[in-house]
Amino acid sequence: MFLSSFAVSWMYNAYISTIDKDDIQMETLVEQSVLDIDKDELVxxxxxxxxxxxxxxxxxxxxxxxxxxxxxxxxxxxxxxxxxxxxxxxxxxxxxxxxxxxxxxxxxxxxxxxxxxxxxxxxxxxxxxxxxxxxxxxxxxxxxxxxxxxxxxx
Incomplete structure (x- = not known):
């Protein structure tokens, strides 16, 4: 039981570490029009x-x-x-x-x-x-x- 929970925890951490936080932030702030900024204006x-x-x-x-x-x-x-x-x-x-x-x-x-x-x-x-x-x-x-x-x- 311990080894299976350890394996699941390891897989979850590996999955979380692959998520690109910049893309999530960009999607949240720009694509959902939170900041009302055109993507072409971003520098x-x-x-x-x-x-x-x-x-x-x-x-x-x-x-x-x-x-x-x-x-x-x-x-x-x-x-x-x-x-x-x-x-x-x-x-x-x-x-x-x-x-x-x-x-x-x-x-x-x-x-x-x-x-x-x-x-x-x-x-x-x-x-x-x-x-x-x-x-x-x-x-x-x-x-x-x-x-x-x-x-x-x-």
């Missing part, structure tokens, strides 16, 4: 690190308490991280091509690797955000032209 960004993801999310969502959100997404509380978060949050409304980090460049020698990684992650997230904004503007512009054309024909 996947490969962000690489948790820091990049957190900064990208911060720029996309523009929360009312950005520092609180950064602290929630990246709970590190060292001096370097704290200064990095403050500088990223300070540049939320910027329209520059790149983010700028001033105080981080003067950190200790042993922390230069971390600082370089943080700046690289932030720049990558910001470039992805700018790409997202350009796609959104292009899509919105095309939609506005279609709406205007349709209204003239009515």
């Amino acid at each position: 996947r960004y490969k962000l690489g690190t948790r820091t990049t993801m957190a900064i990208f999310v911060l720029f996309i969502l523009k929360p009312s308490d950005p520092l609180g959100m950064m602290n929630h997404l990246i709970p590190n509380e060292t001096k370097i991280w704290h200064e990095f978060k403050k500088q990223v949050v300070g540049q939320l409304g910027t329209d520059d091509d790149e983010l700028s980090f001033t105080v981080l460049d003067n950190s200790a020698t042993e922390e230069q690797g971390l600082v370089a990684d943080l700046i690289r992650d932030a720049q990558h997230a910001y470039r992805c955000f700018r790409e997202h904004e350009k796609r959104k503007e292009k899509a919105t512009g095309a939609t506005d032209i279609i709406r205007t054309t349709n209204m003239r024909n009515v």
Whole structure:
């Protein structure tokens, strides 16, 4: 009896592990029109690190308490991280091509690797955000032209 329950349990776990969770999520959110998004509008960004993801999310969502959100997404509380978060949050409304980090460049020698990684992650997230904004503007512009054309024909 024990061996048969063990075998059934093993087969069930093997079956569950083969289910593609991304397909289920896509089907639930997109195909059932939960989010009301056309499949052609979906864009996947490969962000690489948790820091990049957190900064990208911060720029996309523009929360009312950005520092609180950064602290929630990246709970590190060292001096370097704290200064990095403050500088990223300070540049939320910027329209520059790149983010700028001033105080981080003067950190200790042993922390230069971390600082370089943080700046690289932030720049990558910001470039992805700018790409997202350009796609959104292009899509919105095309939609506005279609709406205007349709209204003239009515």
